Amino acid sequence: MNPIFPTTLLLVEDSPGDVRLTQEAFRDANQAIRLHVAWDGAEAMAFLNRLGANINAPRPDLILLDLNLPKMDGREVLAQIKEDDSLRTIPTVILTTSKAEADIDKSYRLRANCYLNKPVELEAFEALVKSINDFWLTRVKLPQQRPVG
Amino acid sequence: MKIIGGEGMPIEVLLVEDSPGDVRLTQEAFRDANSSIHLSVASDGVEAMAFLKHTGTHANSPRPDLILLDLNLPKMDGREVLAHIKVNEDLKAIPTVILTTSDAESDIVRSYQLQANCYLTKPVQLDAFEALVKSINDFWPTKAKLSQQRQTV
Numbered sequence: 001m002n003p004i005f006p007t008t009l010l011l012v013e014d015s016p017g018d019v020r021l022t023q024e025a026f027r028d029a030n031q032a033i034r035l036h037v038a039w040d041g042a043e044a045m046a047f048l049n050r051l052g053a054n055i056n057a058p059r060p061d062l063i064l065l066d067l068n069l070p071k072m073d074g075r076e077v078l079a080q081i082k083e084d085d086s087l088r089t090i091p092t093v094i095l096t097t098s099k100a101e102a103d104i105d106k107s108y109r110l111r112a113n114c115y116l117n118k119p120v121e122l123e124a125f126e127a128l129v130k131s132i133n134d135f136w137l138t139r140v141k142l143p144q145q146r147p148v149g
Numbered sequence: 150m151k152i153i154g155g156e157g158m159p160i161e162v163l164l165v166e167d168s169p170g171d172v173r174l175t176q177e178a179f180r181d182a183n184s185s186i187h188l189s190v191a192s193d194g195v196e197a198m199a200f201l202k203h204t205g206t207h208a209n210s211p212r213p214d215l216i217l218l219d220l221n222l223p224k225m226d227g228r229e230v231l232a233h234i235k236v237n238e239d240l241k242a243i244p245t246v247i248l249t250t251s252d253a254e255s256d257i258v259r260s261y262q263l264q265a266n267c268y269l270t271k272p273v274q275l276d277a278f279e280a281l282v283k284s285i286n287d288f289w290p291t292k293a294k295l296s297q298q299r300q301t302v
Contacts, residue, residue, distance in 0.1 A: 082264075089261035105296045108242035111235075113266045115294045128292065135288040139281065141268045143258045 006034040007137055010060035012044040012077060013037065013095075014069050018118065018125075022064070025129035030137060036060070041072025045080060048087055060090055061142045064132070065112075067096040067103060075110060082111040089143045091136065159187035160290045163213035165197040165230060166190065166248075167222050171271065171278075175217070178282035183290065189213070194225025198233055201240055213243055214295045217285070218265075220249040220256060228263060235264040242296035244289060 009026070013019050019037050026033050036057070038044035044065070047057045063081065067074035074094070081087045091113040096103070099117055107115050116132070119125050136142075162179070166172050172190050179186045189210065191197035197218070200207045216234065220227035227249070234240045244266040249256065252270045260268050269285070272278050289295070 088264075089258055091261065091267065099294070101297055104294045105242050108244065108296045111264050114244065114289075115296075116292060117294055131288060131292050135284060135292075136267070139269060139284050139288075141252065141257050141270055143261050144254055 006032050007062070008058045008060045009033055009035045010044065010047060010063045011035055011037050012041065012063065012065045012069065012074065014039050014066065018066075021122070021125055022129055025126045026133065028126075029130050029133040033133075033137070034058070040070040041074060041077040043071075044069075044077050045072065048081065062136055063090055063092040064095045065092055067094060067098055067107070075106065078107065078110045078112055091140070091142060093132065093136065159185050160215070161211045161213045162186055162188045162290075163197065163200060163216045164188055164190050165192075165194065165216065165218045165222065165227065167192050167219065171219075174275070174278055175282055178279045179286060181279075182283045182286040186286070186290065187211070193223040194227060194230040196224075197222075197230050198225065201234065201237075214297075215289050216243055216245040217248045218245055220247060220251055220260070228259065231260065231263045231265055244293070244295060246285065246289065 007030070011019065011022055013022065023035055026035055036047065038047050046052055047054045050057050065074050065077060069077070074096070078092060078094070081090065081092055088111070094107045094112045094115045095118055097118050104115050116128060119128060160183070164172065164175055166175065172192075176188055179188055189200065191200050199205050200210045201213070203210055218227050218230060222230070227247070231245060231247070234243065234245055247260045247265045247268040248271055250271050257268050269281060272281060
């Protein structure tokens with residue numbers, strides 16, 4: 001990532017506790033991250049499509065998406081992201097408590113870039129956020145530009 | 150249901166790479182990082198597809214849990230291999246990691262459009278290459294949940 005610009009993350013998560021933990025863990029791991037939160041699926045799509053009050057929303061470099069969300073389910077959000085020519089190149093990481101094999105397989109089929117389980121234990125949760133930072137925001141090349149056309 | 154990486158069940162990784170040096174380095178780095186990884190190698194795109202579709206001499210090839218795919222390959226380009234994987238109902242759920250020397254933005258964007266699960270650039274320095282393989286091991290088979298299902302639901 002270009003060090004001059006912060007890395008923009010969109011966290012789609014309805015649990016205030018998990019939002020808080022994720023914010024704190026990223027703050028510890030990487031100062032250059034700007035974390036935006038959408039509390040339900042409809043808000044996530046409004047953010048990504050810059051609708052209503054989100055007219056100036058930045059394009060995220062990475063999306064962290066819970067599966068079980070109010071208003072619009074995470075699976076539906078994922079499907080909409082990956083069917084949109086402009087949004088589909090944004091890596092979208094599923095971050096959920098579900099360990100169901102059906103959810104894992106369905107998410108990859110809907111083109112999730114990866115699937116992670118939220119651990120219940122605090123330390124394990126922090127370690128997972130750190131591993132997202134170490135891998136996705138440090139090792140992986142993320143697209144810098146919007147696809148043309 | 151098998152448990153990936155569980156007792157007696159290796160993590161199957163398919164490396165699609167035409168450079169013998171890079172194959173050797175990747176094998177050694179995975180051996181150091183994780184003894185439960187079983188690495189298979191396809192040295193061109195056609196061989197990769199034969200391995201994945203169990204054709205010809207690959208009738209008994211295992212289904213990979215993870216694919217590491219170079220972009221510039223003989224016979225069939227890595228971009229085409231990626232496109233084939235991601236339109237195939239039996240293969241599309243296998244996480245496919247691009248591992249290439251190209252850091253061209255056009256290759257990065259194109260790979261994500263073709264539904265690569267992530268894009269990594271191969272460093273030239275040996276230490277950095279080993280560190281990258283270790284980071285793949287620390288993330289994909291360790292943190293990420295991989296799809297264990299063969300067939301369409």
